[in-house]
Amino acid sequence: MTQKDITFVADFLTEHFNEAPELYNRKGKYFNVERVGQYLKDEDDDLVSPPNTEGNQWFNFLKDSTHLKESPLLFPYYPEKSLHFVKRQMEGVIDQCLQKPADVIGKSVHQAVCMSLYKISQSEDSTPQLFKLPFLWNDKTSNIHYVLFTMLENSISKIHILRRHTDTSRSVSNGILAVEFGNFLNNSINESSGSRCYSCLDAHFYDDETVTVVLKESVQQEGKERVLAQLPLS
Numbered sequence: 001m002t003q004k005d006i007t008f009v010a011d012f013l014t015e016h017f018n019e020a021p022e023l024y025n026r027k028g029k030y031f032n033v034e035r036v037g038q039y040l041k042d043e044d045d046d047l048v049s050p051p052n053t054e055g056n057q058w059f060n061f062l063k064d065s066t067h068l069k070e071s072p073l074l075f076p077y078y079p080e081k082s083l084h085f086v087k088r089q090m091e092g093v094i095d096q097c098l099q100k101p102a103d104v105i106g107k108s109v110h111q112a113v114c115m116s117l118y119k120i121s122q123s124e125d126s127t128p129q130l131f132k133l134p135f136l137w138n139d140k141t142s143n144i145h146y147v148l149f150t151m152l153e154n155s156i157s158k159i160h161i162l163r164r165h166t167d168t169s170r171s172v173s174n175g176i177l178a179v180e181f182g183n184f185l186n187n188s189i190n191e192s193s194g195s196r197c198y199s200c201l202d203a204h205f206y207d208d209e210t211v212t213v214v215l216k217e218s219v220q221q222e223g224k225e226r227v228l229a230q231l232p233l234s
Contacts, residue, residue, distance in 0.1 A: 137205035
C-alpha cells in the first residue's frame with residue numbers, strides 16, 4: 001500500500017467510526033455507521049446519521065404548497081428510516097390498492113364452458129407441453145372471442161380455432177374446429193401426399209376475417225421451405 005492509501009483509510013475511519021457516547025444505549029451501536037450502508041440495512045431502527053434536508057428544493061416546494069402539503073397522492077417521506085423500511089411501507093400501500101380490484105374481478109369471473117383437449121397418462125413423471133401458441137382475438141362486430149392454438153405431437157399439421165360468444169348465455173356454431181394444412185401446397189396431384197407436408201410455426205389474426213399463419217415443411221432436410229399464408233376465416 002502507498003502512503004496515500006493508508007491516509008485514505010485512516011481518514012475514512014476517523015470520519016465514520018469516532019466514538020459516539022450519545023449512542024451507547026442504542027443496542028450496542030457505539031460508532032457512527034458509514035453513511036451509505038445505513039440506508040441498506042433491513043431493520044426498522046432510525047438512521048444513525050439521517051440526511052440533512054435543509055435547502056432541498058423538493059421539500060421547500062412542498063412546504064410552500066398548500067395543496068400538495070397534505071395531499072394523499074404523495075407518498076410520505078421518512079427521513080429517519082432506511083430504504084428497506086420505505087420499501088415495505090410502499091409494498092403495503094400497493095397491496096392495499098390492488099386487493100379490492102382483485103376481490104371484485106375474482107368474484108365476477110366464472111367458468112362458462114369446459115372442453116377436454118387431450119388426456120395424458122397419470123404415470124408420467126412430467127407433463128409434456130402439448131398446448132402451444134395461444135393467440136386471442138376479439139371480434140367486436142360479431143361479439144365473438146377467438147383463441148388460436150396448436151396441439152403438439154399428435155396433430156402438428158393442424159391449427160385449432162376456438163370460438164365463444166361474449167355473451168356467455170349464447171353459443172356459436174362450430175365452437176371449436178381444426179384446420180389441417182397437410183399437403184395443400186402441392187404443385188400437382190401427382191405429388192405424393194407426404195412429399196410436402198407442412199406444420200404451423202405461428203398464427204395470428206390479421207383482421208376479423210383473416211388469419212395469418214407461418215408454415216414450414218415437416219421433412220427433415222436442410223433449407224426447409226417457409227410459407228406465409230393468409231387464410232380467410234370463412
